[in-house]
Amino acid sequence: MKFNLMERKVDNLKEYFIRMIKNELRYQEFWALKDITFSVNKGDRLGILGLNGAGKSTLLKIIAGVLKATEGTVSIKGKIVPLLELGAGFDPQYTGAENIYLYGAVLGYPKDFIKEKYDEIIAFSELGDFINVPVKNYSSGMKARLGFSIATVVDPDILILDEVLSVGDAKFRKKSEKKIKSMFDKGVTVLFVSHSLEQVNRLCNRAILLEKGKLITQGSVEEVSAVYESKINENGNN
Numbered sequence: 001m002k003f004n005l006m007e008r009k010v011d012n013l014k015e016y017f018i019r020m021i022k023n024e025l026r027y028q029e030f031w032a033l034k035d036i037t038f039s040v041n042k043g044d045r046l047g048i049l050g051l052n053g054a055g056k057s058t059l060l061k062i063i064a065g066v067l068k069a070t071e072g073t074v075s076i077k078g079k080i081v082p083l084l085e086l087g088a089g090f091d092p093q094y095t096g097a098e099n100i101y102l103y104g105a106v107l108g109y110p111k112d113f114i115k116e117k118y119d120e121i122i123a124f125s126e127l128g129d130f131i132n133v134p135v136k137n138y139s140s141g142m143k144a145r146l147g148f149s150i151a152t153v154v155d156p157d158i159l160i161l162d163e164v165l166s167v168g169d170a171k172f173r174k175k176s177e178k179k180i181k182s183m184f185d186k187g188v189t190v191l192f193v194s195h196s197l198e199q200v201n202r203l204c205n206r207a208i209l210l211e212k213g214k215l216i217t218q219g220s221v222e223e224v225s226a227v228y229e230s231k232i233n234e235n236g237n238n
C-alpha cells in the first residue's frame with residue numbers, strides 16, 4: 001500500500017489549486033505496507049501486532065475493502081463484518097435513525113433487511129430519544145455504540161476488529177464484549193488488532209507481527225507475542 005504524502009503542507013483549497021496550476025505540488029511516496037503475504041483459515045483468530053504506525057489498521061482497511069491496495073490481491077471467502085473506526089462512516093447532518101439506513105447501505109445490507117432489524121439496532125445501541133437527533137450532536141461513545149449496533153446485526157463469517165473492544169462506557173463495553181464472544185463461540189474467523197497483548201493472547205490462536213510496513217514473523221500467538229515482547233523490551237532499552 002503506497003500513500004502519496006505532500007512534501008509541503010498546503011493550508012487551504014485555494015492554495016492547493018494555485019500550486020496545482022503552477023505544477024508545484026510535490027509528493028513523496030510512502031509504502032505503509034510492503035510484501036505482505038499470509039493466509040487465514042476458517043475459524044482462525046488472527047492477532048495483528050505491531051507498534052504505532054506499523055500498518056495494522058491499513059492492513060485491516062485493505063482486507064475490509066475500505067482501501068484499495070496499490071499492488072497485490074486479497075481474496076476472501078465469506079461475509080465480512082468490519083468493526084473499524086466505528087461511527088466514522090456516519091453523515092453528521094443526518095439523525096441516528098437516518099444513518100442506520102445510510103451506514104447499513106455502506107455495509108452492503110439490503111434495505112428490507114435494515115427495516116427488519118431497525119428496532120433491534122436501536123434497542124442494542126440504547127440511544128433512546130437521541131436516535132432522532134443529528135449525529136453531529138453525539139458524543140464519540142454514542143457514535144461508536146450506534147456503529148457497533150449496526151455492524152453487528154448480521155452473523156458474519158469473518159469479523160474484523162480494530163481496537164473496538166473498548167467502545168462506549170463500561171456498561172456498553174461489557175455488552176459488546178458479550179456479543180463478540182457469542183460470535184467467537186459460533187466459530188467466526190477473526191482478524192484482531194489490539195495493543196493489549198493480554199487480549200490478543202486470550203482471544204487469538206495465531207498472530208502476525210508488523211514492523212514499519214513489513215511482516216516480521218507469523219505463527220502461533222505464543223511464538224509471535226514472545227517476539228513482539230522482546231522487540232518492545234529492545235526499544236525500551238534504547
Ligand SMILES: Nc1ncnc2c1ncn2[C@@H]1O[C@H](COP(=O)(O)OP(=O)(O)OP(=O)(O)O)[C@@H](O)[C@H]1O
Pocket residue numbers: 003004005032050051052053054055056057058059
Ligand atoms: N490515508 C493515509 N495517508 C497517508 N499516510 C497514511 C494514511 N493512512 C495511514 N498512513 C500511514 O501509514 C502508516 C501505517 O498507519 P496505520 O494506521 O496502519 O498504523 P497502525 O499500525 O494501525 O498504528 P496505530 O497502532 O498507531 O494505530 C503510518 O505511518 C501512517 O501515517
